[in-house]
Amino acid sequence: MEVSYPKKKINVLLLENIHRDAFQLFESDGFNVRLEKAALTEQELLERIPDIHILGIRSKTNVTAPVIAKAKRLLSIGCFCIGTNQVDTQAAEGRAIPVFNAPYSNTRSVAELVIGEIIMLARRLSDQIRNNHEGKWTKVSDGCFEIRGKTLGIIGYGHIGSQVSVLAESMGMKVIFYDIQTKLPLGNAVSLPTYEDVLKNVDFLSFHVPETEETMNLFQKKHIQLMKKGSYVINASRGRVLQIDDLTEALKSGHLAGAAVDVFPEEPKANGESYKSPLHNLENVVLTSHIGGSTEEAQKNIGTEVAEKLLKFINNGSTSLSVNFPNIELGTIKPGFHRILNIHKNQPGFLRDINSIVSDMGGNILTQNLSTSMQIGYLSMEIDKNLGDELKNRIKEHPHSIRTRILY
Incomplete structure (x- = not known):
């Protein structure tokens, strides 16, 4: 059957070890697809983008305005993750390039990690694990608590925040939250009128917001001072939401009893690379390598969801659920x-x-x-x-x- 443009001439580049199911969907539909493990720097992307029709990335490859300006053949960009802040979506829109993402597919994975981290912080498990690996027996109850009856504050009550709310409440926690938009509370969760109201009333605070101008340094010294002594902070959203130096100071002073951080202002481009953080080696601090959505189930779902959106756009022109394009x-x-x-x-x-x-x-x-x-x-x-x-x-x-x- 005659087609508008031979699919074997449409080049698809999938970076950052996107799930192989995405590769197979493009390959089975006849596209010329390449799957690579690493992210690309801006310079590397500038060199390769002129020949690419479909680009798939995760969170470490930045698609900047200069890259988009040089993307003469680029039809669409797929962000195989929740966020799209690594893409200049406005520049892409101006060049007629819709951007698609997967806002739902890793919701459960991130929510489960947050619940696990709440328990780890309450029981000081990171310190216990380190001590025991070093051969130190430290059976203590001081500073260790049950999470039942404690108050969890959630900043950003979207897909992930609301899922954390449900799981936390099922474990006996009281949940309060703040969102810039009016959101229907699930279960017995209570919406508070201001961000500051949440800070003043929590034992645990968890962030679930995108990276925007409004959320940059959303949590810094003046906010920490509103929280009661001995409370905990979890960030599995975006690295620039927390002011790391202020968080470090509060942990060292004992005002905060612990923190779990999965995302950082600057992150290595590939596994195995070293990085430095003032949070290293602090007591009761859980550090993970941006693994909130890194489960096999989540990556499979993300790979399928974004690939199917890209295929629909290429094959019939649908732009439903694009983040920067008329739908x-x-x-x-x-x-x-x-x-x-x-x-x-x-x-x-x-x-x-x-x-x-x-x-x-x-x-x-x-x-x-x-x-x-x-x-x-x-x-x-x-x-x-x-x-x-x-x-x-x-x-x-x-x-x-x-x-x-x-x-x-």
Whole structure:
């Protein structure tokens, strides 16, 4: 069967050891796909991006504006993780490149890790483990507590925060939370009106927020001072949410009884690389290597979820659940139909002009969908005849057009 563009000529690059299920989905659909273990630096990505049509990354590869500017063939970016802050999504939108992620697939994995860390902190297990490996017998109860009856504060009550809430409550904890958006509490959790209200009333504090300008250094000395002496902090969200030096000072002074940190302001690019943190070797501090979503189940689910979104976009033009793009859900192209996909600057009159071009060339428009953002418009239309490259070139000449694809 004739296709719009041979899939074997579409280059897919999957970095950072993305789950092999994603590789197999692209390979089985006929794409030229390459799977690599490591992240790429900006310079390495600049050298390779001109030949890439689909890019898959996790959290360590940064897709910057200069990279996007050089990505002449890039159709879409898949972030095989929750966050997308490692991609300049605004620059990608301006170049007609939708970005997809997996906001749900590792929810349970992160939530379970947080619950485990709460128990570790309450029982000072990191110190016990280290002492026993060193041959020191330290059977003590001082400073060790049950978590039942304690209060957990959650900052960010999204998919992960709410899941932590349910698990914590099932273990007998009282849960309070704060979110910048109004969220329906699950179980007996209680929403408090301010971030500071949560800080003042918790035994354990857990962060579940994205990295934005508002969340940078969200937890620093002035916030620590609001917490009662002997409380604990867990961060499995983003590394720049906590001011590490202030956290270190509070741990050394004893104001905070412990902390669990899974994410850091600067992280190594590959396994085995060394890193330095002022939190190293402090008592009752659990440090992990950004493993919140690193379970086999989560990585498999993420690989499948993001790959399927990318495949839908390439094969039929659907942009549903893209984080930076007008969302349109499209079905299978009917036999004999030809789907035109166009991204353009969001300016008045464009739809009228495109309809005129199609009509002048003898095409009959059968269906049409248009969705817009402040910056761009995304148009899908189906016509009853193949007008081929001539139509594509006519649309390309329009001053507001950014990119056009024709599928059949």
